[in-house]
Amino acid sequence: MSAQPKILLEAENVSRSYGTETILDNVSLQVRAGEVTTIVGPSGSGKTTLLALLALLLEPSSGTIRVAGRDAGKLSDAERSHLRNTFYGFVFQTAQLIGSLSVLDNVLLPALLAGKAREKRVVARELLDRLGLSARADFLPHQLSLGQKRRVALARALLLRPAVILADEPTNDLDARRAAQVADFLLGLPADGYALVLVTHDTQLAERAGNRWHIHEGKLTPPVRVTAVPTIRHEKFVLQTTNNETQ
Amino acid sequence: MLRLIANSLLRRRWQSLATILGVALGAGLLLAVFLLYHGFEQGLERGRQRLGADLLVVPGNATVDPDRALFAGSPLSVYMDKKYADEARKIPGVRRVEAQFFTQSLKLECCSVGTESRLIGIEDKVTQRLAGMSANGREKLEPDEVIIGSELLGDVSKPGSLIELLGYIFRLGYRLEPTGTALDYSILMPIDSARDLAAKSDALKPVWQDAGDPHDLISALLIEVDDPSRIKEIGRKLEDLGPLKVIRAADTFQRLKRLMNAFVFVLAAAGVLTAIGGVVYLLGHFSSVAWDRKGEWALYRALGATKPRMVQLVVGESVALALGGAVIGLPLGYGLYRLAFTQLSAQNSFPFVAPGVALLVAGAAGALLLYGFIGFLSAAAPALRVAQLEPALTMAQGDID
Numbered sequence: 001m002s003a004q005p006k007i008l009l010e011a012e013n014v015s016r017s018y019g020t021e022t023i024l025d026n027v028s029l030q031v032r033a034g035e036v037t038t039i040v041g042p043s044g045s046g047k048t049t050l051l052a053l054l055a056l057l058l059e060p061s062s063g064t065i066r067v068a069g070r071d072a073g074k075l076s077d078a079e080r081s082h083l084r085n086t087f088y089g090f091v092f093q094t095a096q097l098i099g100s101l102s103v104l105d106n107v108l109l110p111a112l113l114a115g116k117a118r119e120k121r122v123v124a125r126e127l128l129d130r131l132g133l134s135a136r137a138d139f140l141p142h143q144l145s146l147g148q149k150r151r152v153a154l155a156r157a158l159l160l161r162p163a164v165i166l167a168d169e170p171t172n173d174l175d176a177r178r179a180a181q182v183a184d185f186l187l188g189l190p191a192d193g194y195a196l197v198l199v200t201h202d203t204q205l206a207e208r209a210g211n212r213w214h215i216h217e218g219k220l221t222p223p224v225r226v227t228a229v230p231t232i233r234h235e236k237f238v239l240q241t242t243n244n245e246t247q
Numbered sequence: 248m249l250r251l252i253a254n255s256l257l258r259r260r261w262q263s264l265a266t267i268l269g270v271a272l273g274a275g276l277l278l279a280v281f282l283l284y285h286g287f288e289q290g291l292e293r294g295r296q297r298l299g300a301d302l303l304v305v306p307g308n309a310t311v312d313p314d315r316a317l318f319a320g321s322p323l324s325v326y327m328d329k330k331y332a333d334e335a336r337k338i339p340g341v342r343r344v345e346a347q348f349f350t351q352s353l354k355l356e357c358c359s360v361g362t363e364s365r366l367i368g369i370e371d372k373v374t375q376r377l378a379g380m381s382a383n384g385r386e387k388l389e390p391d392e393v394i395i396g397s398e399l400l401g402d403v404s405k406p407g408s409l410i411e412l413l414g415y416i417f418r419l420g421y422r423l424e425p426t427g428t429a430l431d432y433s434i435l436m437p438i439d440s441a442r443d444l445a446a447k448s449d450a451l452k453p454v455w456q457d458a459g460d461p462h463d464l465i466s467a468l469l470i471e472v473d474d475p476s477r478i479k480e481i482g483r484k485l486e487d488l489g490p491l492k493v494i495r496a497a498d499t500f501q502r503l504k505r506l507m508n509a510f511v512f513v514l515a516a517a518g519v520l521t522a523i524g525g526v527v528y529l530l531g532h533f534s535s536v537a538w539d540r541k542g543e544w545a546l547y548r549a550l551g552a553t554k555p556r557m558v559q560l561v562v563g564e565s566v567a568l569a570l571g572g573a574v575i576g577l578p579l580g581y582g583l584y585r586l587a588f589t590q591l592s593a594q595n596s597f598p599f600v601a602p603g604v605a606l607l608v609a610g611a612a613g614a615l616l617l618y619g620f621i622g623f624l625s626a627a628a629p630a631l632r633v634a635q636l637e638p639a640l641t642m643a644q645g646d647i648d
Contacts, residue, residue, distance in 0.1 A: 057549055057639040078553050084638070085551020096546050100258030105250070112251055113552045156550075 005032040007069075008163050008195050009054055014063030016049055023049045025218040026063070031164060036187065036196045040206045041215035047199045048093075048168055050215065054197060055088055055166050056080045068163070085114050089157030089194075091167040091186075095149035097141040103128065104137040107155045120159055127155040131185065147178035154185060164195045171202050183208060248556070252563045263568060269528050270572025271579060273521040274614050278580030280518040281610045282602050283587055284511050289600040291507060300345070300469035300496060301478050304335065307490035326454075326464040331488055335468055338484050343471040345373050348438050348464065350445045364399055365433045366412065368441025373469075377423065377435070385420055393417045394435040397425040413444055425600050438465075522621065525569070529625030533565055537629035541636055548638035561630035562623055569622025570615060577611050 009031035016024040023046045031037050031054070041047045052058040053065060056072055065072040067083055075083070084090075097106045104124055105112070111120040128134045131151040141149060150170065157165055167186055171179035183205050189196050198209050206212055214221040256263045306327040332346045348368035369377075375386045377394065388394065393410060400410065408419040412434065425431055436444075445451050445461040455461055472481050482493045537544075544557060552560070591599045602610070 052639040055549075058637070081548070081551050081553040081556075083551075084549060090549060098254070098543065098546075100254045105254070110550045112248070113547055113550055113556065115248065117250070 005034050007031070008033050008067070009197070010064075010066040011050070011054060011060075012064045012066070014050075014053060014060045014065060016046075016053060016058065017061045023218050024053070024060075024220075027215075027218075027220040029054075029213065029220060031195050031197055033163065033195050034190045034193050036190050036198060036209045036211050038198045038200065038206050038209040038212045039215055039220075040200060040203075040212050042201065045215045046218040047215045050220070051166055051168050051197065051199045055090065056084055085110055086160050087163050089160070089162040089165045091150075091153050091157050091165065091170045093169045093172050095141070095146075095153040097149055097152055099141055101141075102137065103133060103139050103141070103144070103152050106141065106152055107159055109156055110160050114160075123161075124155065124159055127158055128152075131155050145178075147174055147181065150174065150178070150182055151185070154182070158189075162194075164197060165189055166197045166199075168199045169201070170198070171200065171205055179205070248559060248563065251560060252567055255560075255564055256567060263571075266529070266532055266568045267572040267575060270525055270569055270618060271576035273525045274573040274576030274618050275578075275580030275583060276521050276576075277518045277617070278577055278610050278614050279583040279587065280514040281613070282581075282584040282607065284514055285602045285606055285610075286588065286591075286599045287507050287511065289602070291503065300343075301472050301475065302468075302470040302482055302485065302496060303494040304331070304468040304470060304485055305466070305492050305494070307492050309492060326458045326461075326466055327489075327491065328459075329463055329465045331491065332465060332468055334488050335470060335485060338481060340473050340477045340481050341470055342473045343372065343469075345370050345469040346438065346465040347373070347467045347469070348441045348445070348461070349466040350441045351448065351451060364396070366441060366444065367433050367435050367466075368438035369435050370438050374435075374437075388420050388437050389418070390437055390440045391417050392420040392436070394420050395422050396431040396433045397423050398431040399434065413448060415444065415447075522617065525618065525621050526625050529565055529569060529622060530628070532568075533561065533626045533629040536564075537561070537633050541633070541640060544633045545636050545638055545640035548636060554634035557634040557636075558627075558630040561633050562626045565626030565630075566619055566622035569618040569625070573615050573618035577614060580614070581607070 007030050011027055011029045014024060014027045015022060027050060029037070029050075039047045039050060049058065053060055056065070056067070056075075059073070067075075067087060072080065072083075097103075098109065101109070104121075105117075107124040107127060108117045108120060111117040111124075125134065125137065128137050131154060133148060133151055133155070136144060136148060141152070144152065154170075157167075165186070170186060171182050174182060179202070186196060186198065187209060196209075198205070200206050200209075211223050213223055306325045309325045326348075329346060332344050335341060335344045347370075350366035350368060371387055374388055374394070393412070395410075406419055406421055410417050410419055417436065423430065423435075439462075442461045442464070446455065451461075458464055470481075470485070472478055478495055482495060485491060485493050544561075547557060547560070588599065588601060
């Protein structure tokens, strides 16, 4: 029996409420190195909140988030900030590029905030080259297409070689071809050792990614295994819950 | 971090420019107020030193403004018999009597001095006192030597240089330090030489026909007493000597001081209000910035900026704007001060000494420090609010412009 990949991120019985409204209810999840973790669910189901909790952008109302084995609840703001800077790479729903910064500087943003932009300049250029954007390094974001912006955001996420990439609806608003390009890139990351947490309602992307966790009204359902190939795809016909896929 | 601050300011260039200009006006006004205040203060002190007397005695028919006569060195073109000097010396309690003789106003052909220059004869005692006020001052002048005011004949500075006055050649003794008064535009020479020159002047002949031989005349007496509590009494005794007008320096000094204090209060109030205005302006600006740019700040937090780093970013922008404004404002302030100085110099109605380079540098450095602090103070509260922003905000926002 082969060794399990290392657990990088773990949510244990995590809940999050706003007032009397419970957004996430007793959620548990593990994210391992070199694996994709896909979270699918309808709008308002709590998947972005779950991602924010995993990313240490929010604090849970109850339960524990562990980052590389450390209880995030016991970390100081400086430690949480440092983890967000170096342990995580973020790809948000929109590219969220700073309009006044060049493409290169946008990629360098995490390093600029950490005060080490100079030493990461070469890495930033390599990433832009890898994503086919080296000719656009000095452009401003408004001179880029939507797909190019998303790729800049991908480069920014990878700049400091984080352990975990968190992608929130990364193919949102992209046409099929651009979406496929972004998906190809993202889904290739686990092979390089990255853990990828993918939040999406794009069924095509979710199917390609595998290891799908379903979230509905704040409750998380573990991955399911497809046991039959349907001619008409609809979850109520094709999905049968198992607990094996993450093992 | 500096790059992020610079980019942020450049991205909002019109907004930044407006803020910088607002700060520049305030900083400029503050520097001008500072320099004018010190110029007045030094001028008054210099005037007092130069006067070195408790009483000024002038002919009774002289229409003289005491302020101008005492502190601005205004000339007196009326004359009285020089015997009054000897009689004044005999009054008990009088320590020192100095006579002055005003020859005439000159129009210099070589220079544009903004005002007429005056030719005044002084006694050796005055020469000695003036010598103490100038680095290269000399205690005695030869008959053909002159002392020139700081604003006259700028290209003639070497002692011994020859100067032609009313067709006669004189040698430069030394140049006086600036006093901010008519003395800066005066030529001083031994009193007997001044009388000789006046006697030879065709233009003044009608004057001497009325007033008598200039060798027997004086224009004013400066009198110092032993006991200041006896000034009034001695003043009355001087008035009893003949048709003389006695001006008490202490009264005039106090009145001028009160006037100056009122003026300085207005200037200082303007300066303080300007500084407060700067704080309010920047505070308003950064309070609004904290709200308008919360998406950008939240992104920074999400990407790993610590709370102290967020404070540095916001405060850094504010300090950069404040310092940028101050740097632009300082030359403006200096220009404003020069304008006021030129006006005051032309009037010669108030003692004013142009502050030296050291004071100018100190004023500029002080303004920079003050505005740096104002920048810090204005952005501190908004920066702390920004640092408390929930980084999760970034998950729910669109692109950042």
